[in-house]
Amino acid sequence: MNYFTLPIEEWTNRFVDDWLLPVTGDFFDSISDNLRTFVDGVTNLLIVAPPELLVLILVLIAWKFSGKGLALFALLGSLYLGSVGLWEAAMQTVAIVIVSTLISVIIGIPVGILAATNKTMASIIRPILDFMQTLPSFVYLIPAILLFGLGNVPAVIATFVFATPPAVRMTTLGILQVPADVVEASKAFGSTKWQLLYKVQLPLAMPSIMAGINQTMMLALSMAVIASMIGAPGLGSVVLEGISTVNVGLGLTGGLGIVVLAIVMDRITQGLVRNK
Amino acid sequence: MNKIEVNNLTKIFGSNPQQGLKRLLNGDQKEDILAETGMTVGVNKASFSVEAGEFFVIMGLSGSGKSTLIRLVNRLIEPTSGEVLIDGQNIVEMGKNELIETRRKKLGMVFQQFGLFPHRTVLQNVAYGLEIQGVKKEERNSRAQKSIEDVGLQGYEQSYPKELSGGMQQRVGLARALANDSDILLMDEAFSALDPLIRKEMQDELLNLQNKLGKTILFITHDLDEALKLGDRIAIMKNGEIVQVGTADEILENPANEYVSNFVKDVDRSKVLMASHVMKKPAVHMMDKSGALAAVRKMEDAGASSIFVVDKENNFKGLLTIDNAINAYKKELAIDTVLIEDIHEISPDTPLNDLFGVAVEAKYPLAVVENGKLLGIVSRVSILSGLVLGKEEVATS
Secondary structure, three states, X not given: OOOOOOOHHHHHHHHHHHHHHHHHHXXXXXHHHHHHHHHHHHHHHHHHOXXXXXXXXXXXXXXXXXXXXXXXXXXXXXXXXXXXXXXXXXXXXXXXXXXXXXXXXXXXXXXXXXXXXXXXXXXXXXXXXXXXXXXXXXXXXXXXXXXXXXXXXXXXXXHHHHHHHHHHHHHHHHHHOOOHXXXXXXXXXXXXXXXXXXXXXXXXXXXXXXXXXXXXXXHHHHOXXXXXXXXXXXXXXXXXXXXXXXXXXXXXXXXXXXXXXXXXHHHHXXXXXXXX | OEEEEEEEEEEEEOOOHHHHXXXXXXXXXXXXXXXXXXXEEEEEEEEEEEEXXXXXXXXXXXXXXXXXXXXXXXXXXXXXXXXXXXXXXXXXXXXXXXXXXXXXXXXXXXXXXXXXXXXXXXXXXXXXXXXXXXXXXXXHHXXXXXXXXXOOOOOOOOOOHHHXXXXXXXXXXXXXXHHOOOOEEXXXXXXXXXXXXXXXXXXXXXXXXXXXXXXXXXXXXXXXXXXXXXXXXXXXXXXXXXXEEEXXXXXXXXXXXXXXXXXXXXXXXXXXXXXXXXXXXXXXXXXXXXXXXXXHHHHHHHOOOEEEEEOOOOEEEEEEEHHHXXXXXXXXXXXXXXXXXXXXXEOOOOEHHHHHHHHHHOOOOEEEEEOOEEEEEEXXXXXXXXXXXXXXXXXXX
């Protein structure tokens, strides 16, 4: 089938080596520095704070937004993380998940709004989202390392690429699902586009947007192991160590930790949707 | 001045509306344009005007373009060509801010499916129009409260729309449109989603409100009964065109074409109402024994130009016109020689439906006669009012 050769590999490498790194290197370095300060700040906060205090807050949040069951589960889960010596690793993972979810939401929701209100933008955004969701994550891990170095930062970037699409899609979906006559009514009384958006469309799209945030968070957590391959600390690196040393017990210990975090985060964000 | 004036308003849906418009102006038919270009002519060169304080109804079946038309008036849909003058200002040429200002100050709208904001209470729904104008909370709530009371919803201010019945939801919709205090109300099939009893109640209340507040109302419906009941004037739409504009009577009497007369035939109440329901005791009648001069005097008293004539036993004899009476008096003729005898005689149980054509052609009122006796007369007015008002009103009046 090779009627002609397409040197994508060579082009890409030349592009990265000759242009991307020399020209944009400083720019990415400054992003990288800022992001690192942010992630490290959150991580340190979670690690330095007394675990008992954090657990208390977590249990209360779980109680408020979900119920007694989840509160109990959160307590037991925390005891488990402590008893297998993974509290600090768990906090590192939580920090990456929180930061990347935050970035995904801050960027994803406006982009979702744009896609819902502008057809041209929608036709540009949709294939980009498809690309982000289907491209194997290892493919963008490599440039992420080149641009952002090793550690937390490329992990956050890679997680962002992987986890943002649901935030965008669910925002778009939520806004498009607002009944047409409600939108018409708002316009007929003389709403500006902004008034229509923040007084009618966003409040009515909120359940869908919250579901998107929940999905984004779950995807971010699911990136923990892959992110550990580019040096992100946390539960993922424990699992990775278990894999590379064929230590089944260690792998399971870390894996259960991720499951605990996933269940607690999922139920709390779902509770947020219901409370709305 | 006209409150709303619509001139040659056209809307073509599709890929290249301007091309469609050109074809339309060249005289191509809507069907041909659809078949050859795939473009739909939603509204086809519609023109009409609504005076201040008028209740103007646009009636048509679904697909006739009436809902598109009302949305062109406040530009929820962009017109392809033509103009819409609101208080003399062409809304089609307005900039964005001017359009928003006109919608806020001049145009209230009520929707078929209510279009209420589900996340807002009744009070917040009604106050919405004022809220987006930046009216202070206290003032907008008190103004909203007033229109909530106007539509009889006090006590439900803090309820959410989904907690209310359909009729109550539409009251909220109406209150929301009233709260802005705009002169014009656009009502898109406002009562079509309500069940018949509630619908009738809402119609009556709307008429009351209209009397009280003097709004200019543009009302869309597919229901001829509703159109006849509410409209000062009615425009009938078909295939995007306005085929006739007129008062209820004009439309009933002189349907512009077969399409309109088909509607008129279906006026429901005419099937139920009979001549006896709408007949009136003749204002005057006289015995054939008294003379022509007495007849003239009676006509003068009654302010009529003709009089029904009966004998002592109330047997119907015919109609005496003022001309004939004077003629008979001058020439000293007996009254029965100048009577018009080919008056339409109808039996009391003739359906109004059947009277319609007769009434249009007849020069004089119809005589309701049973066994030769005159029971009453039916005028054109009473046929039409019977059709419009329905049985209850006629029976109680």
